[in-house]
Structure formats: C-alpha cells, structure tokens
Amino acid sequence: MNKSVLGMLVALFFLGCQAPFWASHPTNVLQASQKIAPRLIEVYADQVWNDTNILVQPGDLLIIRYVSGLWSPWSGGSYDAIGFGGDPNCDCNVLKGVSHAALIGKVGDGTPFFVGKDFHHRMGETGRLYLGINDTRTSDNSGFLLVQVEVWR
Numbered sequence: 001m002n003k004s005v006l007g008m009l010v011a012l013f014f015l016g017c018q019a020p021f022w023a024s025h026p027t028n029v030l031q032a033s034q035k036i037a038p039r040l041i042e043v044y045a046d047q048v049w050n051d052t053n054i055l056v057q058p059g060d061l062l063i064i065r066y067v068s069g070l071w072s073p074w075s076g077g078s079y080d081a082i083g084f085g086g087d088p089n090c091d092c093n094v095l096k097g098v099s100h101a102a103l104i105g106k107v108g109d110g111t112p113f114f115v116g117k118d119f120h121h122r123m124g125e126t127g128r129l130y131l132g133i134n135d136t137r138t139s140d141n142s143g144f145l146l147v148q149v150e151v152w153r
C-alpha cells in the first residue's frame, strides 16, 4: 500500500469518526456552553472607562479575571484589582460602597458593578463592556491592570 492510499484511508477513518459529531452539533447554533474569544485586555487607570470592544447579551456568562499589573488613583500608590480600600462612601468613588481604585465594569450605559479579581456573573443586559477604576478623578492616576475576559453563551 503506498503512502497516498494509506493517507486517504486514515482521512476517511477520521471523517467517519467526526460525522456523527457534526450531525449532532450544527455549527450555526450556539451551544449552551460555548466560549467566545477569551481576550487579554489592558485597563488603564487614567481613562474614565476602557472600551473592551466586547458585546454582552442577556444570558451570557461573563468571566473577568485579574491577571497582573498595578495601578494607582493618585501619584505614588500601587494597588491591584481590589483597590486601596478607604471610606467606601467617599464621593471620590464612581461606585459607592466599594473599595476606592477597585476594578469596576459596566455594560453600555448601565449601572456600574464591582469586578475585583475574579468576576463570574450571568448577565441580564445587552451592550458593550467597559472596565475602569473606581475613581471619579482619573487625571492624576497611573498604571494599568491586565485582565482576561471570557464570555460563555
């Protein structure tokens, strides 16, 4: 048996194995647990909201994980996605009741929410995902966090 015939037999064997899989998983239908493009995103402290270019739909499971990096809500500090702490009701916070300089998010023009280091949430809104620092005055901020964003649909 020459190599090309053997190659064709091997190919036919694998096609035969794959056919039932294709038949039961039509590619034009999103499966319940399909992961959409995990992305690494830099979130800068001196931007009010960082546009992730990720669209979220109702029912999506959104996962955001802090990977690395430090940022500061003023000169000289260094904090991660949990932030500095301080008075949670300070009017310096975009999201009241949450650590100053924590990682926060919002979908479209929706209400901001706490993200922190490990966010898992089934979303109820449609829109673009934005990430940012919990700080109302970003002009004196520095640094960025690297986060991984996954959407399961």
Ligand SMILES: [Ca+2]
Pocket: 073, 074, 135, 137, 138, 139, 140, 141
């Ligand atoms: Ca600041």
